[in-house]
Structures are given as structure tokens and as C-alpha cells.
Amino acid sequence: MRKLLILLFCLLPTFSYAGEAKDLAADPVLEKRMIGLAEKLRCLVCQNESLASSHAELAEDLRREVREQMAQGKSDKEIIDYLVARYGDFVLYEPPMKSYTLLLWFGPFALLLIGAGVLVFQLRKRRKTVQESELTPEAQQRAAALLDEEDNK
Amino acid sequence: MMRFILPLVIFLVLAAFLYVGLGLNPREVPSPLINKPAPAFSLPQLKDPAKQFSPEEMKGKVWLLNVWSSWCVSCREEHPILMSLARQNIVPIYGLDYKDKKEDAETWLRNGGDPYTLSVMDRDGRIGIDYGVYGVPETYVIDKQGVIRYKEIGPVTSQNLSEKILPLVAELQRK
Numbered sequence: 001m002r003k004l005l006i007l008l009f010c011l012l013p014t015f016s017y018a019g020e021a022k023d024l025a026a027d028p029v030l031e032k033r034m035i036g037l038a039e040k041l042r043c044l045v046c047q048n049e050s051l052a053s054s055h056a057e058l059a060e061d062l063r064r065e066v067r068e069q070m071a072q073g074k075s076d077k078e079i080i081d082y083l084v085a086r087y088g089d090f091v092l093y094e095p096p097m098k099s100y101t102l103l104l105w106f107g108p109f110a111l112l113l114i115g116a117g118v119l120v121f122q123l124r125k126r127r128k129t130v131q132e133s134e135l136t137p138e139a140q141q142r143a144a145a146l147l148d149e150e151d152n153k
Numbered sequence: 154m155m156r157f158i159l160p161l162v163i164f165l166v167l168a169a170f171l172y173v174g175l176g177l178n179p180r181e182v183p184s185p186l187i188n189k190p191a192p193a194f195s196l197p198q199l200k201d202p203a204k205q206f207s208p209e210e211m212k213g214k215v216w217l218l219n220v221w222s223s224w225c226v227s228c229r230e231e232h233p234i235l236m237s238l239a240r241q242n243i244v245p246i247y248g249l250d251y252k253d254k255k256e257d258a259e260t261w262l263r264n265g266g267d268p269y270t271l272s273v274m275d276r277d278g279r280i281g282i283d284y285g286v287y288g289v290p291e292t293y294v295i296d297k298q299g300v301i302r303y304k305e306i307g308p309v310t311s312q313n314l315s316e317k318i319l320p321l322v323a324e325l326q327r328k
Contacts, residue, residue, distance in 0.1 A: 044182060044287035057252070058287055061278045086285040088185040 027071070034067050037076050041083065041091050050093065184285050184304045191218070191293065191301050192283040196273035199250055199258055206247070206273045208299060215325045217246045217318075218293040219269070219309075220281065222253045223261035225289040231308035232265050238314065239268035244322045248272030251281050251289050294318060296325045 035052045041062075043054035051059050051066075062083070069079050083091050095101050135143065186192075195207040208218075219235065221228045239246055248269035250258045255274065262272075275281055284293065287306075294303040303321055305313055 047179065058278070061282060065279075065282060085185060086282060087287065088182060088285075090182045 030067065030070050033076075034063060034070055037066060037070075037079065038063055040093055041080075042093055044087055044091065051091075180288065181306050182287070184301075184306075186285055186301050187304060189301060191295050191299050192280070194273075194280045194283065196249075196275060196280060199248070199255065199262075199272040199274050202255075202274070206271060208295070211245075211247075211295065212299055213297050215244055215297055215322055216295055217244055217322075218249055218284075218295060219246055220249045220251050220284070220286050220289050220291040220293075221272075222251045222289050223257040224253065225251075227308040228290045229265070231290055231310070232268070234309050234311055234314060235268040236266050238309075243319065244326075245270045249280065249284075250274050251286060252276065252278045292318070294321055294325070297328065 038052035039050045041051040043049045043051050043056055043059045043062075045056035045058050046054050049056075049059075051062055066079055066083075069082065074082075080092070089095055089098075095104060097105060191208050193208060195205045198204045198206050235246060238244070246269050248271070250272045252275065258272070258274070262269075278286075284291075290308055292305040292309050293301050296302050302325060303317065305318065309318065
């Protein structure tokens with residue numbers, strides 16, 4: 001009896017198999033496109049997550065919305081415009097170039113330039129102040145004499 | 154002298170930026186819908202689903218659209234304030250019952266009181282998306298021309314009611 005049980009258990013793995021997880025969307029190509037777009041969008045509920053990775057209910061609704069609009073044949077740009085009109089530029093992970101985002105886009109470069117300018121200015125100033133003072137002829141003779149003395153020892 | 158002043162100035166500028174940053178609420182995202190016409194909809198009313206309500210009907214009146222839900226915790230916080238506002242008869246409050254079950258919503262209004270002239274049901278949250286709702290409760294002040302003039306994200310408190318919402322309502326009603 002026991003042997004039979006063991007034999008049956010040994011057979012178990014042959015009958016158990018895991019199927020591959022089924023794609024949730026009917027159209028895997030569209031789903032891929034949706035995820036691609038949603039990765040560039042911010043979820044408003046959990047602000048450090050993208051729309052693609054968030055489990056917030058709103059994110060699910062917005063993914064549904066994006067999916068539906070894609071199925072209707074809308075372009076990525078149209079869908080982004082749709083979301084920006086409702087939630088503002090905040091939904092975009094990459095903020096658009098506008099008058100009030102100039103500081104955001106170019107501020108770091110401006111700081112870098114200022115830093116480089118200060119560095120160059122300081123280096124020049126230092127070269128001027130630390131210039132080697134020239135020896136007078138007498139001092140030079142004395143130095144040479146001292147060095148000779150050292151050599152002769 | 155310069156050697157001390159420059160770092161001090163840089164420190165003060167940084168400190169000022171950080172201080173302002175501390176006071177900002179990152180959860181409050183400015184709505185692009187301010188000063189834009191309130192998105193149109195036609196939704197079944199909670200109390201009588203056979204009837205529809207649309208913001209069109211409110212032309213000529215200043216009104217509040219309050220997004221609420223029976224599952225929303227902060228709605229509990231603002232509810233008494235909405236109740237007392239409704240009793241004062243200053244401005245009509247219309248409710249958008251966001252992603253809620255009809256029975257739950259009705260129970261909630263029966264237990265806590267109903268401050269709304271009427272509520273409509275946004276079952277799947279589509280109208281919520283049109284209004285840029287991302288954190289219930291949210292309250293919109295809509296003027297006589299049907300333009301959104303203000304949006305409060307999060308619960309209405311006696312503070313933001315007396316400082317922002319009511320003065321704005323009074324101003325819009327005079328126009």
C-alpha cells in the first residue's frame with residue numbers, strides 16, 4: 001500500500017504543470033504600446049511611481065483609458081495631450097520646455113558655467129599672487145656659495 | 154571679508170529655498186482646469202437613477218461640485234462642515250459620488266446626513282478623469298458661466314472654507 005502511494009507520488013510531477021500566465025489584454029501588441037507610454041507618465045496618487053507600475057485604482061482607470069484610446073486609433077501624442085489637459089504637466093516624467101521650466105532645464109548648466117568661471121578667476125588670481133620673487137644678484141651669489149660649500153664637504 | 158560673505162549669501166539662498174520647499178504640499182498638483190469650462194457630463198442621480206443631471210442646468214448660478222465617496226476616509230472629516238454649509242444656504246452643493254456602490258452611498262448619506270442638493274453617480278470614474286480627480290474628496294467652485302474657478306484638493310476645512318471658498322463664492326455671485 002505504502003509502495004503504491006510512493007509510486008503515485010512519484011508520478012505526480014508528470015501530471016502537474018504550470019501554464020504560462022495569460023496576457024490580460026486581448027491585444028498584446030496594444031498592451032505593450034500602452035505600457036510603453038504609461039512608463040513615461042506619473043501616477044498622481046503615488047507620485048514616485050509610473051502609471052505603468054502603480055497599483056492605485058486611479059492608475060488602473062487611466063491605463064484602461066489609455067488602452068481604449070489606443071484601440072480607437074489615437075496617437076501617443078493625442079493621448080498625452082488628453083491627460084495633460086486634465087492633470088497638467090505633472091503627469092509627464094519629462095517636463096516640457098516652457099518659459100517657466102527654463103530654469104529647470106538650463107539651471108544646472110548655468111550653475112556649471114558659473115562654477116567654471118569662478119574656478120578660472122581664482123586660478124588666475126593665484127598665479128598673480130604666488131609669482132616667484134626673483135633673487136637679487138647678491139643673494140644669488142650667496143646661494144651659489146652656500147651650495148658649493150655643501151658640495152665640498 | 155568677501156571670503157565670509159559669499160558662503161553666507163549662498164547658505165542663506167539655499168536655506169530660503171529649502172524653507173519654502175518645506176511649506177509646499179507635493180500632493181497638491183495645480184489643476185490645469187482652473188479658469189476652463191467645467192467638463193460636460195450627464196449622469197444618473199443617486200436618489201433617482203432614472204433622472205439625469207448635467208452641469209449645463211447650473212448656468213447662471215455659482216455652485217460647488219464636491220467629489221465624494223462612501224469609502225473615502227477624509228470625506229468623513231469634511232462631512233460635518235459640508236452639512237453646516239448646506240444649512241446656511243449660501244451656495245448649492247452638488248455631489249459627484251465617485252466610484253461607489255449605490256447602496257453604500259445611500260447608507261452613508263442616511264447615517265451622516267445629506268448636504269447635497271443632489272448627487273450623481275460616477276460608477277467607473279470616467280467623469281472623475283475628465284475633472285482631473287486624483288484624491289477624493291475634491292471640491293470645485295464653478296461660476297455662473299460654468300467655468301471652474303477654484304479646486305480644493307482634499308477635505309474642505311473651516312479654514313479653507315472661510316479663507317478661500319466662501320470669499321470666492323461671494324465675489325462670483327456678485328458678478
